[in-house]
Amino acid sequence: MTFGDLALIVACGLAGPLLAGLPRFAPPVVVGEIAAGVILGRTGIGIVDPAKPTLAFFAEVGFALLMFSVGTALPLRDPALRKSFGRGATLVAISAVLALIAGFALAQITNLHRPLMIAILVVTSSAALVMPALEEAGLTKLQIGMVTAAWVTLADIGSVIAVPFVVVHGSSRNVIFGGLAVLAATVAIWAVLRTARQQEWFRHYRRLSHRRGWGLDLRISLLALFILSWLALKIGTSILVAGFCAGAIVALVGEPKRLVWEVLGIAQGFFVPLFFVVLGAQISLRALVTSPADLLLAVALSVAIVAVHVVAARVARLPLASGLIATAQMGVPAAVVAVGLQTAMLTPGQAAAILAATLVSVGVMSVGARLLAAEVPTPQSDDEAAPAA
Numbered sequence: 131m132t133f134g135d136l137a138l139i140v141a142c143g144l145a146g147p148l149l150a151g152l153p154r155f156a157p158p159v160v161v162g163e164i165a166a167g168v169i170l171g172r173t174g175i176g177i178v179d180p181a182k183p184t185l186a187f188f189a190e191v192g193f194a195l196l197m198f199s200v201g202t203a204l205p206l207r208d209p210a211l212r213k214s215f216g217r218g219a220t221l222v223a224i225s226a227v228l229a230l231i232a233g234f235a236l237a238q239i240t241n242l243h244r245p246l247m248i249a250i251l252v253v254t255s256s257a258a259l260v261m262p263a264l265e266e267a268g269l270t271k272l273q274i275g276m277v278t279a280a281w282v283t284l285a286d287i288g289s290v291i292a293v294p295f296v297v298v299h300g301s302s303r304n305v306i307f308g309g310l311a312v313l314a315a316t317v318a319i320w321a322v323l324r325t326a327r328q329q330e331w332f333r334h335y336r337r338l339s340h341r342r343g344w345g346l347d348l349r350i351s352l353l354a355l356f357i358l359s360w361l362a363l364k365i366g367t368s369i370l371v372a373g374f375c376a377g378a379i380v381a382l383v384g385e386p387k388r389l390v391w392e393v394l395g396i397a398q399g400f401f402v403p404l405f406f407v408v409l410g411a412q413i414s415l416r417a418l419v420t421s422p423a424d425l426l427l428a429v430a431l432s433v434a435i436v437a438v439h440v441v442a443a444r445v446a447r448l449p450l451a452s453g454l455i456a457t458a459q460m461g462v463p464a465a466v467v468a469v470g471l472q473t474a475m476l477t478p479g480q481a482a483a484i485l486a487a488t489l490v491s492v493g494v495m496s497v498g499a500r501l502l503a504a505e506v507p508t509p510q511s512d513d514e515a516a517p518a519a
Contacts, residue, residue: 131184138177139185142166143403158259158492160460163403164485167410172478178411185408192405193468194359194373195397200290200461201377202394203258204283211280214273217446218280221456222253222288225281225442229253232434240430241423242480246296247466251484252434254289254462255282260455263495267503274502278452287378289462294368297469308367315361316375319354348392355393370465409464409485412471417479418486424479431487435459436494449505454498463488 145166146159170178180186205211226249233249242248260282261270269275294305326332339346358372418424435457443453463484470476476484 131182135182135185138170139404139407140400142170142178142407143400146403146406157489158460159403160406160464161489161492163406164410167407168413168415169410170407171411172413173415178407180408180411185404188401189405189408189468190359190369192397192401192403192408193465194355194369195393195401196405196461197290197370197373197465198355198377199394199397199402200256200258200286201374201379202381203261204286204378204381205257205261205279208276208279211276211283214276214280215284217277218282218284221277221281221442221446221448222284224445225253225285225438225456226288228438228441229434232438236427236430236434240427242427242476242483244296244475246292247470247475248431248434250289250292250296251431251459251463251466251487252438253285254459255285255439255456256458256460256462257283257286259458259460259492259495263455263458263499267499269499269502274449274452277448278455278502281452282456282458285456286461290370290374290465293370293462293465293469297368297466297473297475304366308362308365309371311365312358312362312367312371313375316354316358316372316379319357320379323350323354345392348396351393352396368465368469370469405468406464409468412478413467413482413485414478415482417477418482421479424477424483427480428483428486431484432490435487435491449502451498451502451505454494455502456495457491457498458495459488459491 143163143166146162149157149162149165150159167178168174170176171180178185180189229249229252230245232252233245233247236248237243237245240248257279261279264270264275264279267275270279291309294309327336336346338344355373355376358376359369362369362372418428436454439456440450440453443450443456467476467481467484471478471481
C-alpha cells in the first residue's frame, strides 16, 4: 500500500460530503462514500483492492471507530428520554416479534436463509441518524419525539448486542463470555480514567497537553479503544462489541466531551470513510442488478423494514410518521455486511442487497421526519402565544 492508495481513498471519502451538501438531494455522508467504493472496487474499474492486508486492517480500525461513534450517539443521559424508555421497550418488543416473523418468512422466499440475521436487519434502527433528524425538526422536546427516540435507542442497543450471536463464528458461550469480558474491561478502563481525572498530577498533564497541543485525551482514548478491540479479537468475539461498549460508556458517563470530539474527528476524518469506501469496494452492485434473487432480497428487506416499524407504531398508537422515522438504520447493517463478507456468510450480491435496503430506510426516515413535524405542532413561545392587546 502506498501514499497514492491513501490519497485515492481520502479522495473517495470526499464524495460523501460533496453529495450530502447538495441543496435538494442531500443523502447521508456514507452514501457517497459507499458509492465511490462501488465505482472503484469490484463492481466498477477495480482500482481499490479491499483484499490488501494494510487496507483491510485500516478498514477494521474504521469499523471499530464507527461502532464507537454509534455508541457515543446514544442519548443515554437525557432525563426526558429515560422517562420514555418504558414505551420504547414496548415498541421494541412489538417490532422484535414482528421482525422474527418476517425473518422466518423472508428466509423461505429469498436467497438469504438466515432468519435471525434477517430479523436483526429488520428490527434495528440508528440513533446516530434519528436523533439529528428529530432535533432538526424540533421534535426532541415533545413527548412523541422522545418516545420515538427511546424506541430507536433501545433497538440500536439490542441489535448491536445480538449481532455477534448470528454473524460471528463460534459458540454462543464464547460470544457471551467475550462480550462480558469486553464490557468489564471497558467499565474498568473508564473507571480508572475518571479516577485519574480527579488527581492533580493528571490535571497538570492535561493542562500541559491543552497548551502545547499534545492531544493527550485523544491518545488515551485511542489506547483504550484499541486495547478493547485487541481483547475482543483475542477472546473470539467481534470488535463491534468493543467499539460499541466503549462509545456507550462515554455516552453514559458524559465526560470528557473534548475526548469524544477528538476521537470522532480522527474517525470521521479518515478511518470511517475508509471503512465505507472499502465496504463499497467489496460488494457487487452488478450482481444485485443482474441477479433476480439478490434483487428480490433487497426489495423484500426494504418492505419488511418499513412494514414492521409502521405496524409496531400503529399497534402502540403512535403516528405513522414515528414508524417511518424508526426505520432508519446504518451501523448494524454495515457491521453485518462487513463481518458477513469477512466470514463468507454473505455473498457480495447479498451484501449489496442489504446495503440497498439500508439506504431505502434512510430515505424513508427523512420522509417520516417531515411528516411528523407537519402533523405535530411545535410549542409556541410566550410571545407567539400571547393574545394581541
